[in-house]
Amino acid sequence: EAQVTQNPRYLITVTGKKLTVTCSQNMNHEYMSWYRQDPGLGLRQIYYSMNVEVTDKGDVPEGYKVSRKEKRNFPLILESPSPNQTSLYFCASSGEPGQGDYSNQPQHFGDGTRLSIL
Amino acid sequence: TQLLEQSPQFLSIQEGENLTVYCNSSSVFSSLQWYRQEPGEGPVLLVTVVTGGEVKKLKRLTFQFGDARKDSSLHITAAQPGDTGLYLCVRVQGAQKLVFGQGTRLTINP
Numbered sequence A: 001e002a003q004v005t006q007n008p009r010y011l012i013t014v015t016g017k018k019l020t021v022t023c024s025q026n027m028n029h030e031y032m033s034w035y036r037q038d039p040g041l042g043l044r045q046i047y048y049s050m051n052v053e054v055t056d057k058g059d060v061p062e063g064y065k066v067s068r069k070e071k072r073n074f075p076l077i078l079e080s081p082s083p084n085q086t087s088l089y090f091c092a093s094s095g096e097p098g099q100g101d102y103s104n105q106p107q108h109f110g111d112g113t114r115l116s117i118l
Numbered sequence B: 001t002q003l004l005e006q007s008p009q010f011l012s013i014q015e016g017e018n019l020t021v022y023c024n025s026s027s028v029f030s031s032l033q034w035y036r037q038e039p040g041e042g043p044v045l046l047v048t049v050v051t052g053g054e055v056k057k058l059k060r061l062t063f064q065f066g067d068a069r070k071d072s073s074l075h076i077t078a079a080q081p082g083d084t085g086l087y088l089c090v091r092v093q094g095a096q097k098l099v100f101g102q103g104t105r106l107t108i109n110p
Helices: none
Strands: A004-007 A010-013 A019-025 A031-038 A042-051 A054-057 A076-078 A087-094 A113-117 B005-007 B010-014 B019-024 B032-037 B044-049 B055-058 B061-065 B071-076 B085-092 B098-100 B104-109
Touching: A004 A087, A010 A019, A019 A031, A019 A087, A019 A113, A042 B098, B005 B085, B010 B019, B019 B104, B032 B071, B044 B055, B044 B061, B071 B085
Parallel strands: A010 A113, B010 B104
Antiparallel strands: A004 A019, A019 A076, A031 A042, A031 A087, A042 A054, A087 A113, B005 B019, B019 B071, B032 B044, B032 B085, B055 B061, B061 B071, B085 B098, B085 B104
């Protein structure tokens, strides 16, 4: 089954304790992205990656790191989490090779990771 | 800065009624997507519109892209409780840089 898998789904942790949210896709997609969703603000892009070893900042990258060492994986790292990073996080992938203009292809989202930083 | 304005932000109507949700921007879109998100899940693509004036239909849902490609609308005919969810318009700004509207939370009451 084609899917984007995020782990963990829920995490409560404390300020300053490094954490990693994993994301994996099995669709051979070129592009992967991370978003955070906050009430009244919609989804905002944190980082995106157009290919292995190619990443770029989205609209709200401060306090986050990413890496794309393999095509299928795109982990989100919070080196020193703070309470303002409490949010619902989504990973997405798109860009199936040979299926036309990548910008018009659907984004496939994971089911989300709810992070609470105390 | 919010580049996409969706209205209304909240809408609660009775089953069988019609409704329209709007998505507006001050700048031109190259393409626009509509997604629906249900609780506990990620957004799922409903449609992509690319050409100014384009109209696409998905069963009881009708999507329209404005002639100037600065706005879009989603019209639902005879709404059903299964239409309940958060509807998001998304502007694709090339190289997979997406900008989301803040969403319209739709509730259809039986």
